[in-house]
Structure formats: structure tokens, C-alpha cells
Amino acid sequence: MIELAGDTLVFSFPEVFPGARLSISFQRTLRIPDDGKAHPLPAGLGDLPLRHVDDFGSSVPAGWKQRGGVMMPMYQSEATWISFRSYGVPHRESPYPFAVKIGTGRIDAITGKRWRDGLLKTRQDYLIVPEQPWLDGYVVDKGLIRQFVAMPLGAGYTAEEQITGKAGYGGLQICVIPMKPDLFEKLFPLRSEEYLRTMMPARYTDDEGNVVWSVGFVSMGLAPGGLMEQEIYLDEFGRDAWETSVSSRCFVHIANSLVWRAVTGEAPPQPPLTSKEYRQAGVPWFKYYHEGLEAVEGSKELAELKSVIRMGREKGDVPVPENETSDPVRVIELGPKGRSRVSEW
Amino acid sequence: MRNEFGEYVRQARERLRKRDAGFSVRKLAERVGLEPSYLSKIERGLQAPPSAEKIALLAEKLGDDPDVLLALAGKVSDDLLEVIRKRPALFGRIIRELRDLPDHAVLRVVREVRDGEW
Numbered sequence: 001m002i003e004l005a006g007d008t009l010v011f012s013f014p015e016v017f018p019g020a021r022l023s024i025s026f027q028r029t030l031r032i033p034d035d036g037k038a039h040p041l042p043a044g045l046g047d048l049p050l051r052h053v054d055d056f057g058s059s060v061p062a063g064w065k066q067r068g069g070v071m072m073p074m075y076q077s078e079a080t081w082i083s084f085r086s087y088g089v090p091h092r093e094s095p096y097p098f099a100v101k102i103g104t105g106r107i108d109a110i111t112g113k114r115w116r117d118g119l120l121k122t123r124q125d126y127l128i129v130p131e132q133p134w135l136d137g138y139v140v141d142k143g144l145i146r147q148f149v150a151m152p153l154g155a156g157y158t159a160e161e162q163i164t165g166k167a168g169y170g171g172l173q174i175c176v177i178p179m180k181p182d183l184f185e186k187l188f189p190l191r192s193e194e195y196l197r198t199m200m201p202a203r204y205t206d207d208e209g210n211v212v213w214s215v216g217f218v219s220m221g222l223a224p225g226g227l228m229e230q231e232i233y234l235d236e237f238g239r240d241a242w243e244t245s246v247s248s249r250c251f252v253h254i255a256n257s258l259v260w261r262a263v264t265g266e267a268p269p270q271p272p273l274t275s276k277e278y279r280q281a282g283v284p285w286f287k288y289y290h291e292g293l294e295a296v297e298g299s300k301e302l303a304e305l306k307s308v309i310r311m312g313r314e315k316g317d318v319p320v321p322e323n324e325t326s327d328p329v330r331v332i333e334l335g336p337k338g339r340s341r342v343s344e345w
Numbered sequence: 346m347r348n349e350f351g352e353y354v355r356q357a358r359e360r361l362r363k364r365d366a367g368f369s370v371r372k373l374a375e376r377v378g379l380e381p382s383y384l385s386k387i388e389r390g391l392q393a394p395p396s397a398e399k400i401a402l403l404a405e406k407l408g409d410d411p412d413v414l415l416a417l418a419g420k421v422s423d424d425l426l427e428v429i430r431k432r433p434a435l436f437g438r439i440i441r442e443l444r445d446l447p448d449h450a451v452l453r454v455v456r457e458v459r460d461g462e463w
Contacts, residue, residue: 002458009458054459068461106463169463251463 002250004070007047011098011176011248019089020096020178022129024082026050026072026252027342028269029136030278031079031320032147034226034309040285040331041081041136041228044342045273048072048080049266053253056263060253061218067169069251073260073268074150074220077308077320081136081148082172083342084129092188096178099126099235099242102135103173104148104222105160110139110232112163112301115173118244124235124296126177131233131290134341138224138305139232141298149225149308149320150254157312157319158221162305170221172252177242187237220254224305229287231295285328286341348390350417355388357407377402394418 003010005023013020027044050070053060064071074080082102086095099119101108106115111125119126127135137145138159151157153170161167235241257268273281312319334341362368367376374384377399386392394400397420404411415422421429429436 001455002460003455004458052456052458066461067463068459070458173463249460250458251461 002248004050004052007050009050009070009174009250009252011250013178013243013246013248016178016243016246017089017096017181017184019087020098020181021087022096022098022100022176022178023085023087024100024174024176026080026172027083028272029079029081030273030275030283031077031149032226032228033275034307036227038144038227038229040287040328041134041230041341042079042278042285043283044081044083045283046269046342048074049269050252051264059263063219064253067171067251067253069253071253071255071260071263073255073257075257075268075271076150076152076220078150078272079147079225080150080222081134083134084127084132086130089188091190092184093191094188095130096184097237097241098129098179099177100129100132101126101173101175101177103175104138105153105158105164105167105169105171106173107159107163109135109137109148109159109302110296110299112138112159112299112305114164117175117247117249119177119239119242121239124239126175126235127232128235128237130336131236131293133288133336134230135232136228136230138302139296139298140224140227140303140305143229143231143295144298145228145230145232146302146305146307147225147228148222150220150256151223151308151319152256153219153221155319156315157223157308159224159302159305160221162223162311163301167221170219171254172222173249174252175247175249177244177247179237179241180243183237183241218255218259220256222254223308223311224302225308231288231290231293233290234294234296236293279329282330284330284332287331287333289333289335291335350394350414350419351388351390351392353414353417354403354407357409358388361407373403373406376406394420397422 001012008023008025011022026048028046028048029044030042032039032042050072053064053069053071084100086098088095103109103115108115108125111123137147140146154167160169260268308319358368358373370385371381374381379395379399383392387394397415400414400418401411404414412422
């Protein structure tokens with residue numbers, strides 16, 4: 001079951017395990033310079049708004065209605081990262097674990113393969129929560145990603161268009177699969193409050209009238225931007241750990257700011273910061289380490305994608321305003337215990 | 346007519362007054378912009394409840410739920426009325442269906458994000 005709580009998607013599986021809940025939100029963030037250097041992770045600057053597609057009846061494109069789900073606004077060349085949070089289960093040492101698949105335009109962001117529901121048998125095409133708190137982009141190499149950057153669908157930049165040659169879907173796709181309940185029981189048996197207090201809580205965290213649009217590009221998709229250091233952790237539980245019979249999935253449409261305003265009547269958030277503003281405001285950068293966990297290999301398909309800047313140069317386009325190269329000044333290192341990368345910077 | 350509203354307000358106010366002298370009839374009436382004698386009559390059931398706006402203000406000062414006070418006064422808040430007015434048949438049916446459900450079951454009635462074809 002998926003609910004929208006404010007600007008957060010909440011996936012819950014009460015039929016699998018009481019308290020098995022995962023929330024996913026999309027953070028506004030700095031588009032990092034695409035200068036060939038691998039950057040640390042930029043901060044979260046607040047949630048991108050999410051709305052039910054069904055709330056806007058015939059003013060959304062027919063394709064969006066057909067796919068259901070939610071929609072969010074992004075400016076062209078705006079970047080986002082995805083935040084995952086699994087809720088604590090009372091008297092257990094770990095929040096409930098989930099396998100999460102992320103696609104953009106139905107291209108898997110970890111493997112670069114076309115989307116299919118369920119988990120691949122041959123390689124890991126999902127990330128695991130709570131181990132993985134964030135995903136910032138396409139996994140191009142072990143420990144290296146290319147940032148998610150919004151581009152108009154149809155202009156040729158998105159990962160989907162580069163891989164399939166078609167501008168069919170755009171947006172973001174999510175599939176959430178909970179751990180099998182008997183395995184969770186076995187791995188994280190009931191503990192007394194006392195035990196949990198005294199144990200070092202390494203894994204514990206608290207709690208038909210279709211409209212034709214006059215604007216050129218209605219839907220947006222995600223395209224590869226600058227490089228960042230981020231590891232996608234190998235699944236230490238194994239593929240059979242996940243209760244694949246009960247997956248829950250959601251399509252997140254991306255509207256540019258004009259379309260968002262026209263459809264919802266709401267003002268989209270302020271345009272994102274430039275790297276100069278980011279530096280001037282003293283907003284920090286982040287590195288995340290989870291000791292003892294291995295990272296998945298990168299995807300050959302994704303590594304071969306052209307970044308937005310490179311493709312723009314080849315097309316003779318200026319698809320995004322240049323973001324000057326800058327060396328991150330303040331880098332904060334975070335581990336599993338201190339996870340907040342979001343604040344009122 | 347039974348004086349449910351006035352009696353409820355009086356009891357809530359008296360409870361708070363034990364700890365805070367700001368909850369005398371006079372002081373509370375001043376804070377919500379009513380004549381003290383008018384509030385006193387409301388409490389004793391000699392006057393009908395005030396406007397929805399004043400009721401909401403009273404609820405705020407008493408730390409109570411405005412919907413509860415409005416219901417006791419035989420009123421429904423404007424935003425709820427608007428919701429019902431937009432789809433009267435649907436919401437009439439929903440409310441009647443939910444009438445006898447226990448609270449915990451009602452709390453489970455939530456809106457799901459719809460998945461479509463893709």
C-alpha cells in the first residue's frame with residue numbers, strides 16, 4: 001500500500017509484518033559541476049512537492065493518468081537525490097529491510113537495463129534500505145555515480161532516450177519489496193527494551209478529456225549529470241531474502257515548472273542554487289561510509305551514457321547553464337548513525 | 346434543547362481555571378472577543394452557541410479540537426462542508442458507512458497512490 005504523506009511516499013506492508021514501512025522523498029539539491037571530477041554528495045535543500053496525478057483530472061496528459069502515481073515539479077537541469085527511510089519496528093534491532101528498485105524512463109538506474117518488475121536473478125538491480133540511505137544518480141562504476149538531472153523528454157538527453165532511442169516514459173519508477181517476514185524474525189528476534197538500550201544500536205534508527213499542451217515539452221525525464229562518489233551496497237541478505245510476491249510500485253511523473261503551475265495552480269519551488277550560491281551560503285558537502293559493506297559494480301550501459309554537458313556540446317546546444325567548477329570546502333563524513341543530509345541551509 | 350455545548354465549555358474552562366486564573370469567564374471571554382455576560386449565558390444554556398469563528402477561537406484557547414466543539418454546537422466547519430458540498434452523494438455514503446466503525450478502523454481508511462499501466 002502506498003500513501004502520500006505530505007511530500008513523502010510511504011510504502012507499507014501490514015500484511016507482511018506490522019510496522020514494515022518505508023518512506024521515500026525527493027530532495028532538491030545543487031546540480032554539481034560536470035567537469036570530469038568526482039564530487040562529494042551535495043546537501044538536501046528540502047523536499048520536492050508531490051501530488052496525486054488523479055487530483056488534476058483532465059489537465060494532466062493522458063499518458064500520466066494511464067500510468068497513475070504522483071507528480072513532482074523540476075526545472076530543466078535541476079538535480080535531485082532520493083532519500084530512503086525505513087521505520088523502526090518496536091523491540092527489534094533493525095528497521096524493517098527493503099529491496100528498492102529505481103528506474104528512470106523505465107531504465108534501471110543501477111544496471112542500465114530495461115525495467116521489469118521483480119528482482120533480476122543474474123545481478124543486483126536494487127538497493128537495500130536501511131543500509132542505503134540515499135541514491136543520487138546512475139551507477140556508472142563501483143563507488144561512482146552520475147547525478148540525476150532533469151531534462152525535457154524528447155530532446156535526446158535522458159538515459160531512456162540514449163539507451164532505447166525512444167522518448168516513451170520519462171519520470172521515475174519505484175518498486176519496493178519487503179524482506180520475507182520469517183527471515184526478519186530470524187535475523188532480528190524480539191529483544192527487550194533493556195537489551196536494545198545496552199546494545200550498540202548499529203542498525204537501529206528510531207522511528208477522457210485529454211488536454212493538448214501548447215508548451216513544447218510536457219514530461220521530463222532524468223539524464224546523467226556530473227560525477228559523484230557514492231557506493232551502492234551489495235545485498236548481504238541474498239536475493240531470496242525478499243518477499244517478491246508483494247511488491248508495491250509507483251510512477252513519479254516530472255513536470256517542468258510551467259506545466260506544474262498550469263496543472264496545480266501552485267507555484268513551483270524557487271529555482272535551484274548555483275554552485276556559486278551554494279559555496280557562498282557555506283552549504284556543506286557529504287561523504288557516506290558504511291563500514292563492512294561491499295559496493296556493487298557499475299553498469300557498462302550507464303557508463304557509456306553521455307552526460308548532459310557532453311551531449312549538449314555535440315549537438316551544439318547549451319542545455320544547462322554552466323555550473324562553474326569548484327572545490328568543495330566543507331565535507332562532512334556521515335555513517336549509518338548520523339544520516340541527516342537535509343537542513344535549512 | 347440540551348445545553349451540551351455550554352456545559353462542555355464550562356467544564357473545560359473550569360478544569361483549566363484550577364491551574365490558571367486566565368480561565369475565568371471574564372478573562373476567557375476577553376481573549377476570544379465575547380462579552381463576559383454573553384459567555385456566561387452560553388455556558389448556562391441561556392444563549393445559543395456563538396458563530397463558527399468564535400467557536401474555533403474558543404477551541405483554540407481551551408486547547409480542544411474545533412470539530413468537537415462545532416459538533417456540540419450543531420455546526421460543521423466550513424472546510425468540511427465544502428468537501429461534502431463538492432461530492433455530497435459520495436461523502437454522505439462514506440460517512441454513513443463509517444458510522445459504526447471503531448476509531449482504529451476508521452484511521453485505517455487512507456488514500457492509496459494509484460498504480461497504473463507502465
